[in-house]
Amino acid sequence: MSEQQTLNRALSLGGASAISTGLAFAAINFLGMAQLLDYISGPMSWIAVLAGGLLILGVRAVFSELNGMYPTAAGIRLWMSQAMNDRLALIITLTYMTAIVLVIAADAFIIGEAIAYAFGNGHVIAIVYVAVLLVLATWMNLRGIKLAGVAEQIVTTIVVVVTMGVGVIAIFHHGEAPPGPVGDGSPIQALILGIFLYTAFEWVTTNAEEVVKPKIIPRAMLIAIIVLAVSQTVFTVAMGLTVDAAGRATAYPQLLVAQQVMGHTGMLVMLAVTALTAVNTFNGGFVTLSRFVYAVAREGKLPRALTRLNDRAVPVVPVWLLGISSLILAVVVAITGSWVMVVSLCAALEMMIYATAAFVVWRLRRKQADTERPFRLAGGRPVALAFMVVFGLLATISSVTVGKDTSAVPLALLAVLTGLVTLYVFTYVPRLERRDAEELAARRAARAAARAQRSSD
């Protein structure tokens, strides 16, 4: 059978590009842009966003090589287990998955705060909005309602075009620019936040089986990076030219940009754009994580209760768990006002997975030297090693920084999380594996006996 046959409902380059762009362009990116402007002045902020984009091109090459070798939705689980101990691979994967919960919680919080600001409601009402949003997202997922491919492309296009439009208007019609950061400009921090603006673009690799040409996914990632670079550069510069430090410290700086140059109507338009970014995040995040948890549970590495499906073939328990944990996190963030910490945690987790992916390329280049690679990272093992070191360092810096302050809290939270996951993997997973192995052995023995009986008859 041909490896490149036609498929009904195959994913096109446009569709894959929209998915990659939409997954990366979350509401939390606006907070990333605002934080970036604490380190670099508005007119110069394009340097940090584009420098981040350049490093992300390297990440794209790493993921393209791995995706070419393992073009499957289970890719991250598969290529990690090929390159390292399966227990370690499981610990990294499960820890990384918390980034999705964080992004969903952060987006719900940002939209709740933005709606409350737009309609003059207080902080408590904002929390109610957050709860309503997450309950709605959970309910829609339990009903199996998903954004179809074309709708996803339309939503992403609107988000990008309107964000750029508002940005361009702000650049050409801004008033007196607020003063830039004083003193503590940090190029490294600005670079980390520049990279953060692109993170999650690589999740499109989980759609690898839906394309009929292997080159579509690497090309889609490239298009997404270019679109993200242009649109987010424009909006970051615009934000730097229109919103002062106090405005950038809110949870809705993007609304203030539009309000400054387009008045109340502009602010409402930006509110709609913010809500649309969440449509992509909730759609992609809920589906990706709940299905991944289901698959890992079916693999026998998570409790069997997580494989329970409702009458719409939706994994009920993972969706509920995701909804509840996102709600708890969003409420904690709203009460403590710790969204800057969420950016640090997400950035650290993403840099960690980029460093891990680079390590896997480095390792598999030797371990599976003969495996076919439709896409190869230029420079081979030395470049992979360099990426691993760079992203490992950036992950470490992200995990000890909250805004402009040095803080061990993100690192401590990550350590606790990793510790809990490690404890689970080393104490509970072996029990699950033993049970599964015994059941499989019994089924095989019964099957072998039946086949033997049949052949003797």
Next chain:
Amino acid sequence: MSVERETIGAAELEEALREYVDKANASPRARKTLATWSCRLHIAATDVEDAAFTYVVEQGASQPLVVGLEGVPDLVVRGHSFDLAEIFWGDANPVSNYMQGAIKTQGRADDVMRLDAMAMFIFLGQ
């Protein structure tokens, strides 16, 4: 992933698939939960020539198995004959084999999940 990977002949694989189709149609839970699912699957063993089948599910109802590959598929499942047979015998689950790279698919992850759900309803009676 299978420990021993004996080759399963095309006839035995076909028999396993036909039994699977019957079981799928006999499972009320599979019919109910997958009532909105329509999918044309191409299933092919990588180690046995002529072991290729078309399995069509229409609104949750499994149609009679077709030997050979017919029409444009929604989902393609390829793998070693033993790994495929184990899935249709109900000894191994599709997702477990898939996560470990024993079988390869082309198509939407949703269809893979529904195929797995069908196996779960048939063999685990969830």
